[in-house]
Amino acid sequence: MLKITNLHASIDDKEILKSFNIEVKPGEIHAIMGPNGTGKSTLANVITGRDSYDISEGSIIFKGEEILELSPDERARLGIFLAFQYPVEIPGVSTTNFMKAAINERRKHQGLDPMKAAEFLKLMKEKMALVEIDQKFMSRSLNEGFSGGEKKRNEIFQMAMLEPSLAILDETDSGLDIDALKIVSKGVNQLRNKDNAFIVITHYQRLLDYIVPDFVHVMYDGRIVKSGNKDLAKELEARGYDWIKEELGV
Amino acid sequence: MTKDDQILEEATSGEYKYGFTSNIEQEIAAAGLSEELVRFISAKKNEPEWLLAYRLKAFEIWQKMEEPSWAHVNYPKIDFQAISYYAAPKDRKKLNSLDEADPELLRTYEKLGIPIEEQKILAGVAVDFVMDSESVFTSFKKQLAEVGIIFMSISEAVQEYPELVKQYLGTVVPPRDNFYAALNSAVFSDGSFVYIPKGVRCPMELSTYFRINAENTGQFERTLIVAEEGSYVSYLEGCTAPQRDENQLHAAIVELIAMDNAEIKYSTVQNWYPGDKEGKGGIFNFVTKRGLCQGIRSKISWTQVETGSAVTWKYPSCILKGDYSIGEFYSVAVTNNYQQADTGTKMIHIGKNTRSRIVSKGISAGHSENSYRGLVQINKTAENAYNYSQCDSMLMGETCGAHTFPYLEIKNKTAKVEHEATTSKIGEDQLFYCNQRGLGDEEAVHLIVNGFCKEVFKELPMEFAVEAQKLLEISLEGSVG
Ligand SMILES: Nc1ncnc2c1ncn2[C@@H]1O[C@H](COP(=O)(O)OP(=O)(O)O)[C@@H](O)[C@H]1O
Numbered sequence: 230m231l232k233i234t235n236l237h238a239s240i241d242d243k244e245i246l247k248s249f250n251i252e253v254k255p256g257e258i259h260a261i262m263g264p265n266g267t268g269k270s271t272l273a274n275v276i277t278g279r280d281s282y283d284i285s286e287g288s289i290i291f292k293g294e295e296i297l298e299l300s301p302d303e304r305a306r307l308g309i310f311l312a313f314q315y316p317v318e319i320p321g322v323s324t325t326n327f328m329k330a331a332i333n334e335r336r337k338h339q340g341l342d343p344m345k346a347a348e349f350l351k352l353m354k355e356k357m358a359l360v361e362i363d364q365k366f367m368s369r370s371l372n373e374g375f376s377g378g379e380k381k382r383n384e385i386f387q388m389a390m391l392e393p394s395l396a397i398l399d400e401t402d403s404g405l406d407i408d409a410l411k412i413v414s415k416g417v418n419q420l421r422n423k424d425n426a427f428i429v430i431t432h433y434q435r436l437l438d439y440i441v442p443d444f445v446h447v448m449y450d451g452r453i454v455k456s457g458n459k460d461l462a463k464e465l466e467a468r469g470y471d472w473i474k475e476e477l478g479v
Numbered sequence: 480m481t482k483d484d485q486i487l488e489e490a491t492s493g494e495y496k497y498g499f500t501s502n503i504e505q506e507i508a509a510a511g512l513s514e515e516l517v518r519f520i521s522a523k524k525n526e527p528e529w530l531l532a533y534r535l536k537a538f539e540i541w542q543k544m545e546e547p548s549w550a551h552v553n554y555p556k557i558d559f560q561a562i563s564y565y566a567a568p569k570d571r572k573k574l575n576s577l578d579e580a581d582p583e584l585l586r587t588y589e590k591l592g593i594p595i596e597e598q599k600i601l602a603g604v605a606v607d608f609v610m611d612s613e614s615v616f617t618s619f620k621k622q623l624a625e626v627g628i629i630f631m632s633i634s635e636a637v638q639e640y641p642e643l644v645k646q647y648l649g650t651v652v653p654p655r656d657n658f659y660a661a662l663n664s665a666v667f668s669d670g671s672f673v674y675i676p677k678g679v680r681c682p683m684e685l686s687t688y689f690r691i692n693a694e695n696t697g698q699f700e701r702t703l704i705v706a707e708e709g710s711y712v713s714y715l716e717g718c719t720a721p722q723r724d725e726n727q728l729h730a731a732i733v734e735l736i737a738m739d740n741a742e743i744k745y746s747t748v749q750n751w752y753p754g755d756k757e758g759k760g761g762i763f764n765f766v767t768k769r770g771l772c773q774g775i776r777s778k779i780s781w782t783q784v785e786t787g788s789a790v791t792w793k794y795p796s797c798i799l800k801g802d803y804s805i806g807e808f809y810s811v812a813v814t815n816n817y818q819q820a821d822t823g824t825k826m827i828h829i830g831k832n833t834r835s836r837i838v839s840k841g842i843s844a845g846h847s848e849n850s851y852r853g854l855v856q857i858n859k860t861a862e863n864a865y866n867y868s869q870c871d872s873m874l875m876g877e878t879c880g881a882h883t884f885p886y887l888e889i890k891n892k893t894a895k896v897e898h899e900a901t902t903s904k905i906g907e908d909q910l911f912y913c914n915q916r917g918l919g920d921e922e923a924v925h926l927i928v929n930g931f932c933k934e935v936f937k938e939l940p941m942e943f944a945v946e947a948q949k950l951l952e953i954s955l956e957g958s959v960g
């Protein structure tokens with residue numbers, strides 16, 4: 230599904246990603262862990278095509294296609310979704326209208342008519358139930374005045390609505406209490422199937438008790454320095470990152 | 480070329496959609512402004528003596544006035560002698576149905592996107608279409624007449640209801656009010672007259688489309704709406720103009736009068752030709768709109784969506800004379816390329832417990848300048864007056880300007896006044912967020928801008944709101960940056 234090879238990305242002449250490699254297959258969940266400032270959000274931004282990064286080397290193949298030259302909206306329409314670490318407020322635009330616009334834009338590119346109102350409402354209801362989000366959030370301005378946890382839950386709701394092939398969750402668990410964490414995880418687990426994949430960026434192994442990863446990668450200074458299974462997350466939780474630095478000799 | 484430049488390039492090549500002219504035979508007066516011309520216009524319209532006297536007096540006042548220069552706009556000096564002040568379609572036969580109309584005129588309707596038949600049937604909108612000053616078609620008149628509503632061109636009203644027109648004309652905007660008001664009072668050609676009798680709720684939205692068609696012609700319409708005690712009317716005004724390299728002058732007057740417990744809702748979607756990408760051509764839009772809340776608990780609401788004109792100078796205002804009367808002003812003003820807008824409102828509180836609300840949304844793109852200018856005046860007599868003002872500006876790109884000039888004059892200590900103002904930029908983070916959900920740049924901008932204007936759009940009648948959104952999209956095409 231996703232294959233990143235030897236990816237180098239910099240911003241303002243500062244190299245952030247340094248020969249980054251990963252391969253994600255359909256049905257897999259990959260967790261990426263690592264200290265602050267190692268480039269996890271940068272990775273998410275580069276995969277989704279945010280401007281302002283300079284890609285000097287490497288490739289990102291998604292569904293067999295090189296996507297580095299594609300615009301962010303083209304990549305999104307191919308099925309890549311990012312649950313933002315810091316979701317953005319859009320005053321005057323309700324979640325409902327935002328989702329309607331997103332879904333219909335994708336349909337337009339598939340040569341389909343806009344979704345019928347009844348069908349859309351049914352879809353909304355179903356996904357709202359999935360992430361236990363209240364109706365009142367749907368008509369409020371997107372993310373405006375939402376608490377941190379509400380914003381994150383709204384991201385998962387949007388993910389559920391758009392049913393991406395690849396979802397990247399950037400620290401979706403930060404700022405969530407245990408109940409919210411369970412709801413978010415439930416959402417991910419229910420959406421999970423053999424054809425889609427998840428990259429879960431997190432600081433804490435706690436989330437991985439609920440979303441069980443197939444692979445855990447430790448990212449440090451712009452690249453993956455260690456990979457393993459879910460036990461690696463437990464080890465990180467117990468021992469911190471210092472032993473990895475020691476192993477690396479830094 | 481950066482990505483943003485490219486989007487700008489592509490989208491701004493979208494031409495002004497309404498830039499066509501109609502080949503309808505016109506009767507046009509020679510250019511120039513003189514007492515003789517004022518007499519000519521009045522005679523053409525077969526006006527009573529008092530109206531001629533009114534025009535001549537206004538002309539006298541105008542000659543002594545100076546063109547105002549305080550607005551935050553810049554434009555070449557207007558040669559008032561180079562403008563023709565009268566143009567009217569020659570074919571003046573009254574029509575019983577649309578089938579009898581000039582097919583060229585019908586094509587004009589079509590290009591303007593006014594589905595008259597559809598509006599008639601579906602929305603129940605009566606359309607009084609003013610083509611170059613002269614009202615050529617009024618529909619639904621009979622149905623309105625049944626409840627005693629008068630809706631006709633002001634020229635007709637002068638003939639049929641001279642006493643009514645005489646009683647109210649110039650009472651809210653007197654000729655000496657300002658330079659353009661004096662000019663309009665001297666040479667106004669046509670416009671609409673609406674009279675809603677006591678206790679009548681107008682059963683449909685009344686609508687007028689104005690259109691400048693002849694070359695080098697100024698358009699000076701005059702609208703007068705009187706709502707008697709306990710009545711209600713919603714009036715819609717839409718404007719487009721053909722594309723020309725020369726600037727054209729539009730100086731209208733709108734007067735509204737609301738008696739006890741009456742309500743007038745006046746909505747405008749203004750899309751006069753804004754000039755080209757280099758700022759060549761376009762309409763100079765100098766308009767005086769004012770409403771008088773004469774009676775107790777009367778209410779006047781102005782809602783405007785301004786996307787057109789090269790230069791706009793316009794302050795729809797409310798004089799809150801009746802106790803407990805309410806004035807509202809909801810505005811979206813969009814400027815792109817080299818457009819300049821100086822627009823806002825005046826809320827003059829005179830009566831006790833009067834309330835006013837101002838919501839202004841300015842959007843500037845390209846090299847445009849967009850100013851909000853608002854006065855809230857609370858007079859000594861206005862016990863417990865309340866005003867809420869909210870002025871938000873949105874900037875798109877680095878080369879445009881947004882300005883706010885709020886004036887407060889408070890002469891009564893019991894007044895309560897709240898003012899909020901924000902300036903924002905469409906952020907890269909907002910755009911990316913929308914992009915990441917699959918929306919292209921243009922769609923993202925539309926969504927963000929429509930959200931920004933939502934409080935104003937929700938004041939518009941449904942079918943008008945849709946049109947306003949479309950206009951906004953057209954005028955902001957390619958301004959991502
Ligand atoms: N816009 C930017 N300009 C310059 N440096 C940046 C910018 N965004 C992030 N960085 C730097 O890139 C590095 C990686 O940041 P980030 O990807 O956010 O890390 P993480 O998500 O792992 O905490 C940090 O050193 C950060 O300071």
Ligand SMILES: [Mg+2]
Nearest residue numbers: 269270314400
């Ligand atoms: Mg991060």
